[in-house]
Each structure stands twice: as C-alpha cells, then as structure tokens.
Amino acid sequence: MTEIIEIQNNPNTTNWNPFVGDETYELLQSKGFVNSDRTLNENGERVLDETYRIMQACGNPNAATNNETGIVIGYVQSGKTLSFTTLTALARDNNYQIIVIIAGTSGPLLNQSTERLKKDLRLENRFDRKWTLLTNPREIEQEETIRITLEQWKDSCYPNEKCRTVLITVMKQKDHLNNLAEVLSNFSLDNVPTLIIDDEGDQASLNTLARKAARRGLNIDELSENEISTIYKRILRLKSLFPHHTFLQYTATPQSNLFINIFDRLSPNFIKLLKPGDDYVGGKIFFKENPHLIVEIPPNELPTLQPLYDPPDSLLKALKFFYLGVSIGNIQGIERNRSMLVHPSRLQGDHDTFYAWINTNKESWLRLLTGRDDEDKKYLIDEFKSCYNDLKETVTNLPEFDIIINQNLIQAIQYTRIVKVNSSGGKTPIIPWQDFYSWILVGGQSMDRGFTVEGLTVTYMPRNVGIGNVDTVLQRARFCGYKNSYLGFCRVFLDQLTIDFYNSIIEHEEDVRNQLEVFNLNNLNLNTWERKVVLDAMLNLTRPNVLFDDLDRDKFGDEWFRINAPHDTEEFIETNRKAIFDFLNPLKGLLGDDFGHTNRTEEQKHLVLRIRMKDCLENLLYNLKYTRESDSATYSSLRGILKRYLEDHHDADCLIYLMSANTLDDWKRRIRRLDRNDEIQQLFQGRNPKTGEIVYPGDSEIKNENILTIQIHLLDLRDTIFKSVPTLAIWVPDSISKDIIRKA
Secondary structure, X not given: OOOOXXXXXXXXXXXXXXXXXXXXXXXXXXXXXXXXXXXXXXXHHHHHXXXXXXXXXXXXXXXXXXXXXXXXXXXXXXXXXXXXXXXXXXXXXXXXXXXXXXXXXXXXXXXXXXXXXXXXXOOOOOOXXXXXXXXXXXXXXXXXXXXXXXXXXXXXXXXXXXXXXXXXXXXXXXXXXXXXXXXXXXXXXXXXXXXXXXXXXXXXXXXXXXXXHHHOOOOHHHOOHHHOOHHHHHHHHHHHOOOXXXXXXXXXXXXXXXXXXXXXXXXXXXXXXXXXXXXXXXXHHHHHHOXXXXXXXXXXXXXXXXXXXXXXXXXXXXXXXXXXXXXXXXXXXXXOOEEEEEOOOOOHHHXXXXXHHHHHHXXXXXXXXXXXXXXXXHHHHHHHHHXXXXXXXXXXXXXXXXXXXXXXXXXXXXXXXXXXXXXXXXXXXXXXXXXXOEEEEEEOHHHOOOOOOOOEEEEEEOOXXXXXXXXXXXXXXXXXXXXXXXXXXXXXXXXXXXXXXXXXXXXXXXXXXXXXXXXXXXXXXXXHOOOEEEOOOOOEOOOHHHOOOOEEEEEEOOEEEEOOOOOOOHXXXXXXXXXXXXXXXXXXXXXXXXXXXXXXXXXXXXXXXXXXXXXXXXXXXXXXXXXXXXXHHHHHHHHHHHHHXXXXXXXXXXXXXXXXXXXXXXXXXXXXXXXXXXXXOOOOOOOEOOOOOOOEOOHHHOOOOOOEEEEEEEEEEOOOOOOOEEEEEEEEOOOOOEEEEEEO
C-alpha cells in the first residue's frame, strides 16, 4: 500500500514537494511509529516531518542539475542515524538513483552504520530488488552492478518502480574514498540525482590545512592541492562527479562546519535541526535538572594529576552503583542491556590499568560475598548499602536490599562482561550486545564519537578536557541518549572542571540552536547568519586548523541591543503592536512617570514599569517576532540568555520604558529615517543640550545600569508606508552578560 502523507508547506520556501511512499512508510512502520489504525503516532509524525523538510531542502530530482550543501544538527546520541536512514528511504521514494553514506572513520563504525541501514531498510528479508547495497566498492563486479543499475534508470521503457537505487556505504578514509571516486568516474552521471550523507560531518571531512593557508595570505578560492587535506580533497572530488547532488553533513557538534569560511566548498548553505523524542535525556537534563546524578571525582583520584597506584574510591563507588543496577534489572526482568563506560584517558596504558583494577576488584568482591562472614564482608556490604540508599532517592519500587544481596548481586558481578575497547589487539572489537546482559567497557578515543553504548547507566570519566574544544568534549557525552525510563539508575562520574565545562557547553549549544531555529523553519540561506554565539571564556570553539578566519571574543551585555529592521515583515508590524498592547493593558495602573527635568519636551517624557523579568519574557518578549536575519538570530539568543538567567534568579526584575508616552492611550510616535541597508538610521535621541546643563541625558541613559531595561518605541518611518511600528532597545546589564565568540 502506498500512503501519501500531506504536510503543510512553508509559505516562504520555493522548494519542491517530495512524495512520501512505501519505502518511507514501511520503515516508519518497522520502527513502531504506526498506530493500530495505520496512522503515524507522535514520534512518527515528528520523524517524518523533519525528514520531509530535509528532503525538501535537497535537490528536486526532476531538475537537470543541483549543487546544495546542508547541515543537519541533532544532539549527541539523539537519533541522527534514524534521521538519515529515513531520509534514504524518502530519497528512494523520490527516484534518487544513488545514495552515498560516508559512514565513520573506522571499520566498526562503518559496519555499525551499514548494519543499521540493512535493518531499517529491511534489505535482508525482502525480494523486490529496490536496492543495491555496496560497501567500499572497488571491484569490477561492483562497477558492473552500478552500470547496469544506472542503465535501467535511463531506459524509458523500464518502469521506475522496478529500478534499483544504488546505496553505497564508504569509510571516511582516503583510500576507500579514492576507490569510490575511481569507480564512479567511469560513468556519465548527468541526470543522476544523488544524495551524499556525511555522517559525523565535522570529523575529518573539513580542510585541516585551512589555517595554514590563511596565514600564508592565500584566498579561500585559490588554494592549490598542496593547501587542502587529503580526505577533504577526496570528498570534493566525489562531489564534482555528480552534476545533480546534495551533500548533507550530519552532526551533533557543528562548531567547525558553521565557522569555516562561507566560501569554502563544504560550508553549508542550509540548516535543519532535529528534535529528539520525549524519552531523550541530554546534557541539560543531567547537569541542569538532575545534578544529583553527577558525581564529582576528587582531584586526588584523577590519574591526569598524579600517578595512581590503587583503584580510586570513586571508581569502586561507580562499580557498586553499576552492579546494583544490573542486579535490580535481573530481579525485575528488564531485558535491555545494562552497561558501564570507563574512559580514563586516550592512552592504552591507562586502559590496561583500569581494566586490571576492575577485574581484580571483581574477583575480590566475589570472594568476599561468597565467603564466610567477617569484617571485610560486612564493610563491603555496608558500602553497597550506601549506594543502594542513594539509588532509592532517584528510583522508585526498588527491591529490598537483602533480596539484592542474597539473590542476585553475586551473579550480577560474576556474569558481567568486561572489555577493553581500543585497537591494542589490532582492531577495535565489535560488542555483541546480545551475548551478555551487562557490560563494562574500558577505552578512550574509540568510544568518543559515533560509538553506541547500549543501556549505558554508569559513566566513569576521569579524563581531563584537554584544551577544551567544545566539539571534542561534547562528543564524549556518551551518557546522553534515550534513557528516560531508567534515568534514576544513571550516574556520571566527572572531575569538577569537566562538570563546569559541560554546564557551559549546554548553554552554548542551546544558544546556537536558538539562533538557527529561524533559518531551520524558514529555509533561509545560512550564509546570512552572523557567526556570533555564546561561549564561556574557558572554552574553545573547535580545532583551529580548519578555520580559515580568525575568531574574536567579546561580551554580550553591558550594552544596548536594538532591533534594526522592525518593519522587515509587514504582517508582523500589527502582530507585534497588538502583542505589546495586550501585554500592557492589564498593567495600566502600574505605569508611572519617569521623572526628569521640567524643561523636557513631550517626546522626552516616558512611562516606566518595573515587573518580574519572568513575566516580561513569557508574556511579551516571546510573543514579538522579528524576521531580519541579524535581528532574529540575536533576539533569539538574547531570549535564551534571559531564560537561562532566570533558572538561577527566579525573582529578578526588569524595567520597561514606553518612550514618549504620557499614557498608554497617548503614546507619541517618533519619526525615524531608514539607511541604505533599510535599517533604522538612528533610533536613540541624543543628549539635550549637548553642552551645559542637562535637560535630557539622551535615550541611551534611560535605563538602570544594573537591571535589564527594555525600551519600547513606536515609530513612523520617514518616506515609507510604515506607521506606528513598534521596536525595542534592550539594555543587558553586566550581571546577565555572556562571553561571545564571533568571526573576526
């Protein structure tokens, strides 16, 4: 059955309307996203809507040519793979002939993605020959398969529904990418709509020689082969083979992709944001909403600060939490895996040490728990009891402690599989999750990015943050994921500096998403976004070698923020005016005069109101819409900053000034001119007089230095049709200000 699902199109987009057919619908059905009446449930609708909008931003397969580069941003462990497998199905529904998945920088990651595609597209239990899957193609037989498949698409007598889509998974490695390009270069690829998906698109793909070229004074468009890195070069060649293609970068850490030079050939020109499902647990839930799930590793137990000769107490505590969770899972019949991740450093020698400690303690605890009663056994049980009492604070309906100790704890410890996950044995092992219920994984780099840890409950990570690159530290957050149903069993052991880093990174991540939301929803060109985001001074944005342009740091705050183009979308002028008066009308009785010099003009007299910042944010600022990209992104960022400030300062107040208003019904409109950029040339009235006794200090002084101050102006824009246009000027005091990083 083919079901056409109608989706409301964005009126601002000029893109095409994809068709949703059997491939997409059956994939969603296989994932449990379909109700008993064959309609999509809430999660299914979310996934389909996001996938549809991504596909809509890609090239129309009926067009002769296309060359688009986009970025799709999710959260760490939030389901990016499901997004691009669904997109793959939708591309097939719309007659894309080739889909290339650049899937991971290692064999295990390539295998993980390939197996996921096989499962989601049901490739091993269907016989309709809609797909041809090739992995790292290089053989003559594979080349012949591609040739015949493309000839079917070109044959006007051969029905499209019988044509196969070539699905290629390739490792992000120079030789495999080169082999693929060599194979494909043997074909004429005109009128072959192609989708190239770069999984973890911020890793290895970008030009790692960009900064070196910039320092030599070269222009971005004149780089020779010697000024570009090998994998970047391979990807550019692959792209150049397809006259009709869309290149999509999937990542949870887009810092480098967003801040490379916009004329770089991998700089994305459109953005799509993925929203996780309700069961997702991200950094905000851990660090902001449930900080009791974060356990500090004391400085004297960090192997990066001093040699450790015995297993640290915090590691032993983490193991006790984990084994208790395994035991409880066994008793309650929970079938999903329970796992623990131990990430001491990038050094394999440290992995060996921690691996040995964990195994030694496993044997020691088993001896004590199965031996005769003595002080050592009692002491160990008391320590487990302490962790059990901690778990009771976050998990309901726990079995009695005596039941755990007497019935299952020994088996939980004995039958947990402990594995080193690194390449010390020649290659990184693939974890057969179905073989054992509980796992402890010890490793480093191999578990940083793209590595899925099934049922992760306890994370022990004494590794330091290094130079503090946001994307690097965020990729280590394997503890995030779809675990709301067992969140209470989770514990994350980190040193205090890393905890501080994650708190700051969460703020940065939300600021980026808040700013990009307008580009996501309205299909705006990403090149118009002003690269300026919140970033604490202790953090670095990304590795500098991929950034052609310098970055500057300053503060968002201790200054005025102004809406420069409040008239940009005519329909919102009336909407914003109504929102302002709807907010102010119930507060008429609270409006007071802003007293000043008796010789002030009527235009220099204002009304003022002091209210809770929370009420102002929720009932006014959230309801105002400004669409000029520079205004909207910064305004969204400001609202995000205020929202996060209120999390710690619930009762903070703000001041609202109605500029040139005697009463709400007698609000004088100021006349202002637009400049050559179609923005307000000069919003603020200056000091009067300029010398001598001050009658009016100027609009810029109408504020409280230490309180968020919002000026609301009503403007008539000279030589235009725009009258009574509401606009804002907002003073952000230093106490609310945030560190900003931006392109120089």
